[in-house]
Amino acid sequence: MAINKNFVVKNGLEVNTDQIFANSTSGKVGIGSTLPTVDLDVQGAIAATDVTSSLLRVTGYSTLPQTTVNNDLSVSGFTTTGQGMNVLGISSLSNLRVVGIATFEDNVNLDGNINVAGFSTFVGLTSVAGNLKVSGITTVSSLSAVGGVVAVGSGKTLTSFDNIVVSDAGISITGIITGTTIEGAFSGTGIAIGIQSTGTSVSTATSTVNFAVTNGTLAVDSSDGGAGITTVTIPTGVSLGLAIALGG
Structure with a gap:
């Protein structure tokens, strides 16, 4: 009709x-x-080739092969992306959970806390403007304090299984340093230098060592066997080298 x-x-x-x-x-x-x-x-289902909407509200699941948002995007619930998500502008996230791999090509500013339960790998330079607090074990292949100070609190211990190199920066330690070998030149305002022996007995005897120069050679004669404390008299023009051996 x-x-x-x-x-x-x-x-x-x-x-x-x-x-x-x-x-x-x-x-x-x-x-x-x-x-x-x-x-x-x-x-029911709607098939449309071109839809223009000033306000779109979706209460259930939506499958969008490609979506362009020119203005703000507000997500109050969970958002799952099976493929990549490129955000060219500023994104404000109150709670971001990444199960897989997340790649950030530009700067990332986080105002809140960062909780990492697994491993984290930083390829480039990582800068921390404020304080960095680590409650667990931190393993670094190279630690450099350029112009700064590496400080260890009172009652704490700084342990190195490899070399510690300090160029221009200083190491301020109020705790204990334990090392098997210390190399290099040291300067400062130390109060005293002590020599510690593994021995437990101290002699109270007195010994006198006489020096005689023969053909440029200095000979040492111990008058009482060299035991105890020794008094040394050095002639004019003679240089003395002293070696101390401490035993048990």
Whole structure:
């Protein structure tokens, strides 16, 4: 049937049982529904090649092969991305959880705490402007304090299984340094230098060692066997080298 004039329905329209329903009183149209709750209520799938919406609300799952958002994007629940997600502008996240790999090509500013339960690998330079507190074990292949200070608190111990190299920076330690070998030149305002022996007995005897120079050779004669404390008299022009051996 062909109608070449306008088709006007003033008291509502219903096609089939619930295929198309138009309520003239409320002004709402339902497709697949006889009780439309909004202006256009569609109960079923919609196929559209071009949709323009000023406000889009999705309460269930949505599969979007490609989406472009020109303005703000507000997500109140969980967001799962199976592929990559490129964010070219500023993104504010109150809670970010990354299960797989996350790649950031530019700067990342985080105002809150960073909790890392597993391993973290930083390829480039990592800069911390404030304090860095590590409650567990920290393993570094190279630790450099350029122009700064490496400080160890009172009662704490700094342990190195390899070499510690300090160029221009200083090491300020109020705790204990334990080392098997110390190399290099030292300067400072030390109070005293002590020599410790593994021996437990101290002699109170006194010995006198006489020096005689023969053909440029200095000979030492111990008058009482060299035991105990020794008094040394050095002639003019003679240099003395002293070796101390401490025993048990």
